[in-house]
Amino acid sequence: MSDLVLQGLTKRFGEFTAVDALDLTVPAGSFFALLGPSGCGKTTTLRMAAGLEEPTAGRILLGDRDITGLRPHQRPVNTVFQSYALFPHLDVAGNVAFGLRRRGVRDHAAEVARMLELVQLDGLGRRRPAQLSGGQQQRVALARALVNRPQVLLLDEPLGALDLTLTRRMQVELKRIQTEVGITFVHVTHDQEEAMTMADTVAVMNAGRIEQLGRPAELYEFPQTPFVANFLGQSNLLAAEVVERGAGYVAVRAYDNRYSVPAGRCRAAGPAAYLGVRPEKVHLAEAAAQVPAGHDSVAGVVTDWSYVGVGNRYLVRAPWGTELAVFSPNTGEGYYPPLGGEVVVHWDPAHAFLLDREPGAGDATTPVAPEPTGVPA
């Protein structure tokens, strides 16, 4: 087993740069997720690793071996396609045996049977792909790739076509299979929950570049950029200016309020910063008197409320017009204010973080507060 290494990998389609000088090392045996919105270059990166797309520049290595120039059929890499791409003229066993046959493996029947058992399709070997459900087809596609014991298995949004219940089950199953076979999985997805559920390491991609790479918890708890903060979950990002860098803390001013953040949770190099805090780390209180000591706070008015079972989602408009997202888990113990109610929003400074902000950029919250109507921008 060897690491998959991408060096300065670039792909341009005419004027458009899909993948921009990507440097990435996927450790052998890991479950690695490439996460990003559609058009961010994640699928193009995957296709270059498979050999289905030729890089404009850069190298692809497996360990020390340069595979950049190899044709797809020469690479010890297999792909689970988003469309599954099962061969309609072959039955399930024929599909799974396809790669083994092409490599001249003689005793493939036992291998195929073992693999079908692994993906829980034993007994369906004689069926045609068209006779299977979406989830079963997905597992055939997985077995067809895995049976070759590739050095790297590439998965291109393999769960995109399944319904939610099935997706959840397949996430768990994929993780189980990966642990069992120990092959490196590179999983491309736009679903942040899927990436966090399965992957050891997540790379968040945006506009052809990797914005941040790390364990799911690292990315979520302390995002590197505003993009990551709002693509992996959602964040309240308030435009702030750094006013003081003290011992163990950094103080900022936002809309004449002073807030602080532990020095270890500050990524802002300059004075312009975003003060970030996750909606579920924000709490609601009826009045300033009930805010625990040491918490930072801002008063506001509840402008939107929705009940989603596991909790309540609120939007609270701050005095300067920005709406802050608040998620109160349904523990039965919190304070659940009515729509239009005046509340105090507060959080533990240890849960906040500071990111670099382009000077002049305003608050970034999702959903973004609607533009006031009738007022020219």
Next chain:
Amino acid sequence: MTVTAAARPARAARRTPYLLILPGLLWLAVFFAVPVVQLGATSLYDPNGSLTDGYAMTWSFGNYATALAAYWPQFLRSLLYAGLATAICLALGYPLAFVIAQRAGRWRNLLLILVVAPFFTSFLVRTLAWKAILADTGWLAGLLRDLHLLAPDGRLLATPFAVVMGLVYNFLPFMVLPLYASLQRLDGRLLEAAADLYASPLRTFRHVTLPLSMPGVVAGTLLTFIPAVGDYINAALLGTVRTSMIGNVIDSAFLVRLDYPQAAALSFLLMAAILVLVTVYVRRAGTDELL
């Protein structure tokens, strides 16, 4: 009231398919079934009758034996020429159809029109044009002689080559169009999947492209072979007596020798031969379910 109101559309829906095939069935009955029965009867008439004296129905099954004994070389030649022409059409048509279907991009429609373009002139005129091109005094024969590719007294016209070439030219579109239809449906992602699963381009063709295009191959070869076996225009215009096909024999038996019973018997023998060959072929190709 409600029961009949609900039942009426259901009954009408059941009747619809039958109503839809009725015109076609009537047409076939009048213009195919009746003539075939008539032809079958003619093939069993007294061979000693004549058009002026009339024919007596004598159930002369001997007509078949006589026809086969006299003309088996033309039968074999027809099958050989048509088989050759079909094979050449497939060899030329498959790459052409593949490129048009999978690689032509915005040129696709133009190329398809070019494939069909010969149909804008009549079959007879096209074949006559080839007669002029292949003529002994034509530029092509002259050029080939100058290049020493053809002996000084060598001919292009009136050879088996000319007949087979004429068949290929005239029936190529019938091969290309069904092939195009099935290759155009071929999902390019399956070819990527094959490459990903260690299949070289050649093996991808052998194990994915070809099996998935078999319906087109079968339809194309049938549409080429069947009319080519019975064709007589190419052999008449581009060949000689030594290259005559069964179509020429039937043509002359009906229109020159006026031997109606023998002409009918030959027609039936040709039909039977084609039917047997096609059945065996379709079985062997294993595409019954795909047709």
